[in-house]
Amino acid sequence: MLDPPEHDRKRRLVTRQFGPPHTPQMIDDMKSELTHIVNDLIDRMQDRSRIDIVDDFAYPFPVTVICRLLGVPEEDEPRFHVWADAIVASLDPLPQDDDEQPTMDETQAxxxxEQYMGELIQSRRDQPGDDMLSRLISDESGDGHLSxxxxxxxxxxxxxxxxETTVNLMANGWLTLSRNPxxxxxxxxxxxxxxxxxxxxLRFEPPVQFLANRTALADISLDDVTIPKGSIVNLLLAAGNRxxxxxxxxxxxxxxxxxxxxxxxxxxxxxxxxxPLARLEVQIALDALARxxxxxxxxxxxxxxxxxxxLRGPRHLHVDIDGIQA
Ligand code: HEM
Known part of the structure; x- marks a missing residue:
């Protein structure tokens, strides 16, 4: 939601922890852990004849990863599942009736x-761990540090x-593969x-369909249309992809x-x-599910x-299976 230079300063501070040039190996080093989490989730389907790709797999996988990466206790997941649901529902500029309404309103979520994260950050400040939150707290660079x-x-x-994004790419992915045997x-x-x-x-079934409420900072000419400076623009990513x-x-x-x-x-x-993280997660996930x-x-x-x-993606994606390959 920010413009430069404020956006760029924050982005530099956070991306330092997320890959090149400061931590170039970071994503690559996660490969074996990601594969382990994926295979563990699939092993748990062993005795089932029907699974839900969303609830049993595509949701828990990236959530486990981001929790471990940030240093957020995985056992708190049911709490921030409710918060994330409410916040994401509020991002929709065209809300419709939904059978599964969020159980909390956005303001409360x-x-x-904020209170949960504030307390977690304080506890990492007192007792740093080997996680991204601790590194974000202690890191000092030419850009100072995050307040x-x-x-x-x-x-x-x-x-x-x-x-809320990677889950949809995985579920859209499995749906597309099922339609293309x-x-x-x-x-x-x-x-x-x-x-x-x-x-x-990512082109054919993108989880993020559009970006709402951008402002044109100058007159923009596209073919024979001029978008006047100051106009509010909605960017239809999914349409551009086609x-x-x-x-x-x-x-x-x-x-x-x-x-x-x-x-x-x-x-x-x-x-x-x-x-880079989302790509690797979805590559490992679809490869393992297919095999x-x-x-x-x-x-x-x-x-x-x-x-x-x-955000486009199935709420549930039920699949019947004859078993799990070792
Ligand atoms: C398949 C999964 C994902 C998709 C489709 C996706 C999509 C997007 C899109 C379209 C934007 C641009 C938003 C804009 O221009 O305002 C964005 C920005 C962003 N994404 Fe993702 N994302 C995914 C996964 C992730 C993950 C796993 C993380 C973090 C762990 C993440 C963190 C961010 C951040 C922090 C931004 C804002 C960057 C900025 O404003 O400079 N995303 N994402």
């Missing part, structure tokens, strides 16, 4: 999560971003395919599409800095969707 309020808002942003079969036999496939998912002037056969899911410059993670100065679920069959197509115009 924001108050409670207590900035620390709280940034860690809430990371926690919610880690909660030939691609699912290719994925089982060509492990390298998962890399371009995840990019194509631009026929940019993408051949834009409505086709082509898992090994090349030159795939999609808007799945936005663009420009606010480009998602969780992108380990025996004869997976979608129960309902289309599945029930969450009623949120901003």
């Amino acid at each position: 924001r108050r409670e999560i 207590p309020t900035e620390l709280t808002s940034t860690s809430i942003l990371l926690l919610i971003a880690g909660h 030939g691609v699912l079969e290719r994925l089982r036999n060509e492990p390298g395919l998962v890399v371009p496939l995840v990019e194509e998912l 631009d026929p002037e940019q993408f051949a056969d834009p409505d086709q899911f082509i898992p090994d599409r090349t030159d795939n410059r999609h808007f799945g993670f936005g663009n420009g100065i606010h480009y998602c800095f969780g992108a 380990r679920l025996v004869n997976p069959q979608l129960v309902l197509d289309p599945p029930p969707y969450r009623q949120n115009a901003l």
Whole structure:
């Protein structure tokens, strides 16, 4: 929500902890832990004949990862699940009736999560651990350090971003694979395919459909239209991802599409800095599901969707299976 230079200062301070150039190995070093979490979640489906890709897998996986990364106790997850639900529902500029309404209103959720994070930050200040929150607290750079309020808002942003986006990419991904069984079969036999496939998912079924309420800082000419300075603009990322002037056969899911410059993670100065982590999570997840679920069959197509115009993804994705491959 910030503009430069304030945005850039904060972004530099946080991205220092998140990858190159300061911590270049960080995401790569997480590979084996991510694979372990994924296989553990799949092992737990051992005796089941029906699973929910959302509740049993796509939600708990990134949540576990972001909690461990930040140093948020995993046992508190049921509490911030409620907060994250309420906050994300409030981001929708076009709210609709939903069978599964958040159980808390946004103001209360924001108050409670701020208090929770504030207390957690204080306890890490007193007793630092080997986690990102502790590093954000103690780190000093040319940009100074984050103030207590900035620390709280940034860690809430990371926690919610880690909660509510990757789950949709995984669920949209499994749905798309189920609708394209030939691609699912290719994925089982060509492990390298998962890399371009995840990019194509970010183009074809992006979890973040649009970015609302941007302001044009200058007159902008696009073809024969001028967007006057000061206008409020909504950026329809998902529509841009299907631009026929940019993408051949834009409505086709082509898992090994090349030159795939999609808007799945936005663009420009606010480009998602969780992108390397999200990519790796979804690559590992889809690869493992494809190899380990025996004869997976979608129960309902289309599945029930969450009623949120901003974030697109199934609420549940039930799949019948004949077992789990070791
Ligand atoms: C598939 C998963 C994800 C998707 C589709 C996604 C999508 C996006 C998009 C579209 C933006 C641009 C927002 C804008 O321009 O205002 C964004 C920004 C951001 N994302 Fe993600 N994201 C994902 C995962 C993550 C994860 C895992 C994290 C953190 C752990 C994260 C942290 C952030 C942050 C902090 C920003 C704001 C950056 C800034 O304003 O400079 N995201 N994300």
